[in-house]
Amino acid sequence: xxxYLLLKxxxxxxxxxxNIPMDQWTPDEVDAHVKFMNxxxxxxxxxxxxxxxxxxxxxxxxxxxxxxxxxxxxxxPFAETKDLIAGWMIIDVDSWDRAVELAGELSAAPGxxxxxxxxxxxxxxFLAAPPTVTE
Amino acid sequence: xxEPLLRELVPAVIGVLVRRGADFASAEDAVQEALIRAxxxxxxxxPRDQKAWLVAAAWRKFLDSARAEASRRGRELAVEAEPxxxxxxxxxxxxxxxxxxxxxxxxxxxxxxxxxxxxxxLTTRQIAAAYLVPEATIAQRISRAKRxxxxxxxxxxxxxxxxxxxxxxxxxxxxxxxxxxxxxAIRLARQLAVLTGEPEVAGLLALMLLHHARRATRTGPxxxxxxxxxxxxxxxxxxxxxxxVTILQAALARDRLGEYQAQAAIAALHADAGTTAETDxxxxxxxxxxxxxxxxxxxxxLNRAVAVGEADGPQAGLSGLPRYAAVQAHLRERxxxxxxxxxxxxxxxxxxxxxxxxxxxxxxxxxxxQLLRR
Numbered sequence: 001x002x003x004y005l006l007l008k009x010x011x012x013x014x015x016x017x018x019n020i021p022m023d024q025w026t027p028d029e030v031d032a033h034v035k036f037m038n039x040x041x042x043x044x045x046x047x048x049x050x051x052x053x054x055x056x057x058x059x060x061x062x063x064x065x066x067x068x069x070x071x072x073x074x075x076x077p078f079a080e081t082k083d084l085i086a087g088w089m090i091i092d093v094d095s096w097d098r099a100v101e102l103a104g105e106l107s108a109a110p111g112x113x114x115x116x117x118x119x120x121x122x123x124x125x126f127l128a129a130p131p132t133v134t135e
Numbered sequence: 136x137x138e139p140l141l142r143e144l145v146p147a148v149i150g151v152l153v154r155r156g157a158d159f160a161s162a163e164d165a166v167q168e169a170l171i172r173a174x175x176x177x178x179x180x181x182p183r184d185q186k187a188w189l190v191a192a193a194w195r196k197f198l199d200s201a202r203a204e205a206s207r208r209g210r211e212l213a214v215e216a217e218p219x220x221x222x223x224x225x226x227x228x229x230x231x232x233x234x235x236x237x238x239x240x241x242x243x244x245x246x247x248x249x250x251x252x253x254x255x256x257l258t259t260r261q262i263a264a265a266y267l268v269p270e271a272t273i274a275q276r277i278s279r280a281k282r283x284x285x286x287x288x289x290x291x292x293x294x295x296x297x298x299x300x301x302x303x304x305x306x307x308x309x310x311x312x313x314x315x316x317x318x319x320a321i322r323l324a325r326q327l328a329v330l331t332g333e334p335e336v337a338g339l340l341a342l343m344l345l346h347h348a349r350r351a352t353r354t355g356p357x358x359x360x361x362x363x364x365x366x367x368x369x370x371x372x373x374x375x376x377x378x379x380v381t382i383l384q385a386a387l388a389r390d391r392l393g394e395y396q397a398q399a400a401i402a403a404l405h406a407d408a409g410t411t412a413e414t415d416x417x418x419x420x421x422x423x424x425x426x427x428x429x430x431x432x433x434x435x436x437l438n439r440a441v442a443v444g445e446a447d448g449p450q451a452g453l454s455g456l457p458r459y460a461a462v463q464a465h466l467r468e469r470x471x472x473x474x475x476x477x478x479x480x481x482x483x484x485x486x487x488x489x490x491x492x493x494x495x496x497x498x499x500x501x502x503x504x505q506l507l508r509r
Contacts, residue, residue, distance in 0.1 A: 001244040001266070048245065048276035051268060092268055094242050130489040131307045132317055133346055135363060135401065135438055
């Protein structure tokens with residue numbers, strides 16, 4: 001088994017096929033999209049492949065240490081950054097192929113006109129614990 | 136309370152319930168619930184006969200749920216009468232559980248979870264903690280696995296290779312949580328070795344013991360990886376090594392070689408050497424040749440290249456080696472090509488599959504670059 005991160009971007013990914021922003025969909029289309037996401041997570045839960053799923057607010061700032069004894073520096077909101085994470089899902093599956101298959105399904109979530117968005121999702125393997133038997 | 140001792144009883148108790156007429160899935164559920172109760176109540180109120188207590192508690196659970204099920208369906212079930220335990224040997228029941236839980240029809244992850252619960256007696260929570268997975272996810276894997284095997288005939292001999300593969304997986308990933316999965320895999324392999332007497336089971340057990348003997352020396356402060364060549368061999372567990380070697384020799388004497396025996400033989404040769412230099416690399420290469428023949432695995436070919444590099448020098452190891460940065464880096468460094476070695480170590484670090492491995496390779500790259508600056 002191996003864990004993978006499915007990363008969804010607000011910005012920074014190549015443009016999806018169905019590239020109409022969510023705020024221009026009809027309410028029913030938004031509902032259908034949300035239902036698809038919930039059903040997808042529920043299906044992974046019942047197949048024993050679900051670890052976690054979270055969405056992030058697009059708001060946020062950069063934080064940096066300004067040296068000992070001083071308050072951390074903040075900067076932002078990050079208006080000009082090229083990449084912005086929207087949320088993630090973590091899965092634990094038997095193979096890389098299965099991870100790709102699931103990411104593909106998630107990418108086909110319905111968008112405007114009820115058609116699949118075909119958005120690009122980032123798929124990243126977790127670094128795991130090293131194996132016991134090595135030689 | 137001796138929890139491992141308690142867990143040893145689990146497969147036998149499931150066996151009793153199945154023999155009394157419970158289906159496997161319900162029996163396993165009932166025993167799991169009885170086990171959780173035992174973990175809770177025994178520390179204050181230990182029973183005289185642990186197995187009898189577990190059987191009684193599990194059977195009561197089973198009857199309760201069967202009655203609830205029966206009333207749901209609105210019909211009577213003939214589960215009231217408690218048949219006397221027959222003269223069926225317990226060993227067969229337990230062995231059958233191994234084959235059932237690690238059935239080839241199950242995905243590996245499900246077989247692992249079900250084996251750890253039904254044969255190993257771990258709770259769902261413990262398994263989840265060990266694999267850093269939510270408890271509900273493990274619960275789903277187990278219940279799906281039980282549904283999947285519900286219709287399978289139990290009288291057919293199972294696939295021993297799959298059982299061994301599952302135990303090997305458990306051992307090889309033996310890290311997280313407070314449950315020692317490596318130790319658990321050894322316990323189950325020991326039990327299986329007693330039940331079957333197959334040389335490959337003995338081979339797997341020997342392999343586990345020989346690797347387990349080096350466990351304390353494999354990681355340094357902060358979990359950093361210590362490679363074989365740098366391990367403090369005086370801290371290897373000589374008792375485990377002696378036991379592993381004895382088991383392996385008896386298995387090899389039966390002349391039915393398999394991949395686990397060959398792997399154990401390599402581990403035994405390492406365990407036998409006082410230093411890397413004293414290692415019998417020539418014999419290790421021969422065992423790798425056997426392993427390549429048995430498995431054809433690319434990982435085995437890589438490890439063979441390392442052994443050839445030690446036996447016949449780095450150039451011999453490099454020739455015919457598939458491109459794999461970590462091994463190439465090691466052999467390049469030994470051949471004196473530090474520049475390329477550093478690049479390859481850094482490349483290998485980027486491709487590493489675990490944090491300790493990545494950190495180790497990054498440290499190697501840094502070390503070689505430091506040599507270059509001198």
